[in-house]
Amino acid sequence: xxxxxxxxxxxxxxxxxxxxxxxxxxxxxxxxxxxxxxxxxxxxxxxxxxxxxxxxxxxxxxxxxxxxxxxxxxxxxxxxxxxxxxxxxxxxxxxxxxxxxxxxxxxxxxxxxxxxxxxxxxxxxxxxxxxxxxxxxxxxxxxxxxxxxxxxxxxxxxxxxxxxxxxxxxxxxxxxxxxxxxxxxxxxxxxxxxxxxxxxxxxxxxxxxxxxxxxxxxxxxxxxxxxxxxxxxxxxxxxxxxxxxxxxxxxxxxxxxxxxxxxxxxxxxxxxxxxxxxxxxxxxxxxxxxxxxxxxxxxxxxxxxxxxxxxxxxxxxxxxxx
Ligand code: UDP
Ligand code: MG
Numbered sequence: 001x002x003x004x005x006x007x008x009x010x011x012x013x014x015x016x017x018x019x020x021x022x023x024x025x026x027x028x029x030x031x032x033x034x035x036x037x038x039x040x041x042x043x044x045x046x047x048x049x050x051x052x053x054x055x056x057x058x059x060x061x062x063x064x065x066x067x068x069x070x071x072x073x074x075x076x077x078x079x080x081x082x083x084x085x086x087x088x089x090x091x092x093x094x095x096x097x098x099x100x101x102x103x104x105x106x107x108x109x110x111x112x113x114x115x116x117x118x119x120x121x122x123x124x125x126x127x128x129x130x131x132x133x134x135x136x137x138x139x140x141x142x143x144x145x146x147x148x149x150x151x152x153x154x155x156x157x158x159x160x161x162x163x164x165x166x167x168x169x170x171x172x173x174x175x176x177x178x179x180x181x182x183x184x185x186x187x188x189x190x191x192x193x194x195x196x197x198x199x200x201x202x203x204x205x206x207x208x209x210x211x212x213x214x215x216x217x218x219x220x221x222x223x224x225x226x227x228x229x230x231x232x233x234x235x236x237x238x239x240x241x242x243x244x245x246x247x248x249x250x251x252x253x254x255x256x257x258x259x260x261x262x263x264x265x266x267x268x269x270x271x272x273x274x275x276x277x278x279x280x281x282x283x284x285x286x287x288x289x290x291x292x293x294x295x296x297x298x299x300x301x302x303x304x305x306x307x308x309x310x311x312x313x314x315x316x317x318x319x320x321x322x
Pocket of ligand 1: 013014015016017018047075076077078081097098099100102209210211212
């Protein structure tokens with residue numbers, strides 16, 4: 001039951017192959033939050049881990065009454081795992097954070113201050129380039145924020161993290177959002193409310209490996225090629241681009257042929273135009289195709305995730321164990 005005196009925090013932790021970080025994080029969070037005036041629950045979402053993560057969470061759920069698990073049926077990706085947790089959250093505020101200790105638990109205390117001062121969303125962004133990140137991570141991250149800020153209406157700070165606090169009223173609205181390709185950092189920026197960004201310095205990953213390979217990051221950065229049946233459409237973009245490029249390279253040859261007197265009158269300009277615009281048409285068509293593909297995936301209305309097992313159930317806006 002929600003206590004009348006104490007406000008409750010739901011902390012959502014998406015976890016993919018984090019077996020040696022779970023216990024450590026629970027201890028760190030317990031140490032940080034126990035002295036505060038808040039009740040808190042920790043909801044771990046096991047995102048199709050292939051190691052012992054789930055057992056580790058289940059073990060801790062037996063030990064601590066405020067630890068819960070949601071086991072997804074396979075790996076759905078971090079944003080979808082976050083949504084699974086958010087849908088279960090019952091707190092007066094919800095905090096989302098990584099399982100690997102890169103998001104310092106102490107920052108939550110700072111977020112709580114801003115929340116108490118009337119902010120609905122307190123999000124974080126990396127103060128400096130992550131000193132622990134690999135070169136490819138830094139490069140894709142930079143490119144990603146540049147790209148999204150240039151091509152979309154929202155403006156994200158460089159290094160905006162999935163480490164944030166949201167008031168219950170924001171969470172209530174968030175639960176209604178039904179998007180196939182979830183990008184929570186963008187949705188949060190778009191959502192408005194009274195929001196504030198605070199800088200943080202990421203710590204080193206406690207143990208284990210990052211789940212995002214170079215390829216995975218590039219996919220995320222360019223809008224993700226997750227939709228299996230939309231892949232051919234993406235392929236067309238490549239074809240369109242290469243044809244256009246070839247056409248451009250072809251033009252000097254055509255012009256030289258013309259100048260050297262090899263060509264019949266009018267041939268050069270016709271060939272050059274056909275080649276170039278043929279490529280452009282393919283390119284434009286394929287871009288439209290990508291959007292059609294996204295509409296196709298969205299129109300299926302598939303859920304963002306499927307749950308295999310969980311030890312919680314939300315009844316009258318309170319979590320109960322099952
Ligand atoms: N994660 C997840 N599903 C995935 C990949 C990652 O739930 O498919 C979780 C992971 O366990 C961690 C967080 O998302 O808690 C951030 O992932 P990671 O540390 O691998 O990436 P980083 O953000 O540090 O580059
Ligand atoms: Mg990490």
